Amino acid sequence: MKLQELIKQIQINRIEGNPELEINGINIDSRLIQPGNLFIALKGTQSDGHQYIPVAIEKGATAIVCETLPDSLNESVTYIVTPDTEVATGKLATHFFGNPTEKLDLIGVTGTNGKTTTTTLLYNVFRYFGYKTGLLSTVCNYIDGEELPTTHTTPDPITLNRLLGEMADAGCKYVFMEVSSHALAQKRISGLKFKGGIFTNLTRDHLDYHETFANYLKAKKTFFDQLPKNAFSLTNLDDKNGLVMTQNTRSTVYTYSLRSLADFKGKLLESHFEGMILNFNQKELIVQFIGKFNAYNLLAVFGAACLLGKKEEDVLVALSTLTPVNGRFESLRSPKGYTAIVDYAHTPDALVNVLNAIHGVLEGKGQVITVVGAGGNRDKGKRPIMAQEAVKGSNRVIITSDNPRFEEPQTIIEDMLAGLDKEQRKNVLAITDRREAIRTACMLAQTGDVVLVAGKGHETYQEIKGVKHHFDDKEILKEVFEEEK
Secondary structure, three states, X not given: OEHHHHXXXXXXXXXXXXXXXXXXXXXXXXXXXXXXXXXXXXXXXXXXXXXXXXXXXXXXXXXXXEOOOOOOOOOXXXXXXXXXXXXXXXXXXXXXXXXXXXXXEEEEXXXXXXXXXXXXXXXXXXXXXXXXXXXXXXXXXXXXXXXXXXXXXXXXXXXHHHHHHHHHHOOOOEEEEEOOHHHXXXXXXXXXXXXXXXEOOOXXXXXXXXXXXXXXXXXXXXXXXXXXXXXXXXXXXXXXXXXXXXXXXXXXXXXXXXXXOOOEEEEEEEEEOOEEEEXXXXXXXXXXXXXXXXXXXXXXXXXXXXXXXXXXHHHHHHHHOOOOOOOOOEEEEOOOOOEXXXXXXXXXXXXXXXHHHHHHHXXXXXXXXXXXXXXXXXXXXXXXXXXXXXXXXXXXXXXXXXXXXOOXXXXXXXXXXXXXXXXXXXXXXEOOOHHHHHHHHHHHOOOOOEEEEEOOOOOOEEEEOOEEEEOOHHHHHHHHHHHHO
C-alpha cells in the first residue's frame, strides 16, 4: 500500500521525505519491524516509542509516524508528524487491513463485570443461528470455530485490526468484542465502526491505572459517546451509571432491567445450582446459569440478539441451550457431598454477586467457605474491601495468593487483613500457598456446604516475579476430589 494513501486517514502536521513509498506492514513494536514497514511511535504508560525510532529504522522501517521529529533524520526514511499517535494507530491499522468493520457487524461490550460472559454467549447464540461469528474476549479469541490465544481483554490496534480482517476474510457476519477501559483510554478502538454497544455495570476496578473512579467512568463513557447515529446502545437501567453512559451518545438507546420497566424486562423466578427459571418480556425460560448477575448477562444477550434482528422466541430457545463460560461460576460436585464453585470474581462487586448467588440457592441450609486473594501491582485500595466482602458473605474465609506479580504475596495478604477487625478475623485463615488454601477449604467443607474459589477463574497460571507458572484452580479441586473417593 502506498504511504500517501495510508496517511490520508490521519491528521498530519508535517511530512519529511517521500510520501510515495510502498508500505508492506505496520507496527508499534520496534522489535517486530520488518524491512519496508511503517513504525508508529506511541507514548505508552511504560515507555515512549519515540526512543525506539532508531531501532525500528535499523530493522528496516522506511516510514515513521511520530508526534515529534527525532533530532537527526535519516534521508532514506519518511517521517510523518501527527498530533496524537494513539488516535493515528487505530485509523492507520483499520485502513491497512482493509477496513474490516465495514464488512461485518461489530458489537462492543463494556463494563466492570460481565463482559466475557456477555460477549461469549452472544458468540454462541449467533453460531447457534448458523452464522459465521468472531469473538474477541479475555478468555479466548475465535474466528468462527478456530480458537486463538489472547493476552489482553482488548488487543492493541494492529493485532485487533489484523484479527478483524481475518474474520471478515473468513466470512464472519458478526463479531462480539470486549472493550476494556484501558483500550478506551489508549484509543485502541480508534477507526473501528461499531453496529452496537452494550453496558453491563460499573463498580470499582483498575484504579491503579485510572487513579479515580471518575476517570474510570469517563473512559467507559467515551465508547458510547463515539458510537455513530445508525448504531444502538443497550444499557443496564438498574446500574446507577447506566443512563450516564448513554447521555451523550448519538446512537439509539435501549434499556434492560430486572427491576424496572425497560425495553427488555427480566425477572428471576427460581434459582438452583443446576440453573435458573427466568421470565424475559413475559416469556419463561430455563437456563443452565446461576445468580442474578447471570440473569443480567443473559438479559443483555437477549436484548442485543433481538436488536440484531432475531425473533424473541428464537433467542429464548438459543439461550436455553447455553452453558456457563469457562471460569465463570463453574460448579463441581465433591464426593463428600459439598459443591465447589470456581469464579473469576476479582473485584468486590463481583465477589458480592457470586456470594449472593450462592446464598440464594443455599437458603441457609449450608455453610460457605471462600478462598480469595488479590492481584499484585494492581489497585491496592480494593484489597481490604475484598476481604470485608468475603467475610460478610461467608462462614469461613481463607485469604491466599492470587497473581502476586512483582509483589510479595504476604504483603498483599496483610493489605487484605487490614480491612478486618478483631471479631471478623476469628473466622479467617491466611494461607499463602494457594494449593494448600484450596485443600484446606475442602477439608473444612461438609455435606451441603459450598467452597468458593474466587479470583482466577479461567486462568491456568500464577504470575510470580514476571514468570507464569502453571496453576489451575479446577485441577486442584479435581485432585482433592480424587483423594476423597
